[in-house]
Amino acid sequence: MSHSLLFLGTSAGVPTRRRNVSATALVGQNAKAWTLFDCGEGTQHRVLASRLSIYHLERVFITHLHGDHFYGLFGLLASRAMSGAVTPLHLFGPKGSKEAVSTLLRLSHSRLPYALKIEEIGPGFEANWPDFRIRALSMAHTVPTLGFVIDFPARPGRLDVQKAKALGIEPGPVYGRLKRAERVRLSDGRVIDGKSLLGPPLPGKRLAIGGDNQNPMLFAPYAPFDVMVHEATYLGGAKERMLAKTYGHSTAKELGQSAKAMGVKRLILTHISARYDSVEGT
Ligand SMILES: [Zn+2]
Numbered sequence: 073m074s075h076s077l078l079f080l081g082t083s084a085g086v087p088t089r090r091r092n093v094s095a096t097a098l099v100g101q102n103a104k105a106w107t108l109f110d111c112g113e114g115t116q117h118r119v120l121a122s123r124l125s126i127y128h129l130e131r132v133f134i135t136h137l138h139g140d141h142f143y144g145l146f147g148l149l150a151s152r153a154m155s156g157a158v159t160p161l162h163l164f165g166p167k168g169s170k171e172a173v174s175t176l177l178r179l180s181h182s183r184l185p186y187a188l189k190i191e192e193i194g195p196g197f198e199a200n201w202p203d204f205r206i207r208a209l210s211m212a213h214t215v216p217t218l219g220f221v222i223d224f225p226a227r228p229g230r231l232d233v234q235k236a237k238a239l240g241i242e243p244g245p246v247y248g249r250l251k252r253a254e255r256v257r258l259s260d261g262r263v264i265d266g267k268s269l270l271g272p273p274l275p276g277k278r279l280a281i282g283g284d285n286q287n288p289m290l291f292a293p294y295a296p297f298d299v300m301v302h303e304a305t306y307l308g309g310a311k312e313r314m315l316a317k318t319y320g321h322s323t324a325k326e327l328g329q330s331a332k333a334m335g336v337k338r339l340i341l342t343h344i345s346a347r348y349d350s351v352e353g354t
Contacts, residue, residue, distance in 0.1 A: 134165035135283025296335030303343030
């Protein structure tokens with residue numbers, strides 16, 4: 073099963089007219105259930121504008137408790153209740169998440185019709201699900217912050233087309249079934265086991281999702297990565313580098329250099345300062 077990422081918010085600190093604050097969805101291709109990484113204020117509005125439904129939200133990971141990553145959670149939890157969802161929601165966040173969420177729910181007399189399981193996690197946390205394995209590591213920011221390494225399961229090997237042709241199997245929809253390792257009965261009565269025509273399993277892909285972080289090389293022990301999603305609050309000038317150090321953030325320039333050193337195949341920048349929207353005069 074392949075997954076996709078949906079960027080519900082890519083702005084740092086404050087929303088802009090075009091971009092909301094931090095929220096990234098990880099969506100399985102064949103399943104409605106999805107996972108959310110960070111939940112800045114107004115994230116539920118961005119979900120409404122997407123193909124996703126909070127009804128099917130299954131897990132939420134919060135990298136740290138700064139407002140632009142966290143303040144949207146309370147409204148989202150309440151709206152999920154209003155949507156009639158009864159399936160459990162599993163929330164993972166740093167120390168303090170339990171107190172913050174339970175206090176808000178108590179003071180607002182909210183009653184959730186679904187089970188909300190809150191788990192406070194730190195570096196070293198690991199969970200294994202059929203769709204992926206996730207591990208948490210510590211980031212370098214102004215408050216305790218987590219980043220995540222996500223491993224997807226190995227994929228079936230490639231179909232050996234030459235071998236299939238040599239067996240006299242004509243190309244067509246049957247190739248798709250063989251590729252899925254199905255047992256197929258051909259028109260001449262022969263039964264072919266797709267597995268016998270597949271090469272060795274392909275390794276699963278590895279994804280990195282960073283929280284706010286001024287040192288991308290903290291991901292190095294887990295390198296290389298197929299995809300890395302990482303904040304780049306600032307571009308890369310001298311003044312911006314100073315701002316990045318002061319506020320515990322990365323510049324696009326330093327991030328690019330680190331990603332190259334770590335063998336990142338595809339780097340996706342997010343948490344980009346609102347200042348760059350006005351550069352384009354919008
Ligand atoms: Zn932050």
